[in-house]
Amino acid sequence: MIFQRALLIFFVFSLFLGLLGCIRKTLPIDTACPGIYQPVCAPDGKTYSNSCEARKKGFTRYSDGECPA
Numbered sequence: 001m002i003f004q005r006a007l008l009i010f011f012v013f014s015l016f017l018g019l020l021g022c023i024r025k026t027l028p029i030d031t032a033c034p035g036i037y038q039p040v041c042a043p044d045g046k047t048y049s050n051s052c053e054a055r056k057k058g059f060t061r062y063s064d065g066e067c068p069a
Contacts, residue, residue, distance in 0.1 A: 027056045041067035 027033075033052035040054050040062040041047055047066045048054040054062045 027052065029056060031056055038064075039066045040064060 031052070033050060033056065036050055038050045039047050040051050041064075042054045042057065042059040042062045044057075044059075045067055048057070048059075048062070051062065
């Protein structure tokens with residue numbers, strides 16, 4: 001009985017941490033991004049200087065390289 005309860009608590013805690021990781025994909029606006037130019041194209045059609053800048057805008061999906069003109 002104690003083992004089952006401990007296993008349930010572990011499972012719920014692991015699930016919580018997993019969901020927390022999924023929710024927190026964006027970066028705070030005041031995050032300092034590196035000055036390295038590695039352009040990415042976000043779904044809004046804009047090119048961001050690197051993936052950090054795109055994540056600060058809330059994008060979790062983007063493609064490498066500049067967006068087509």
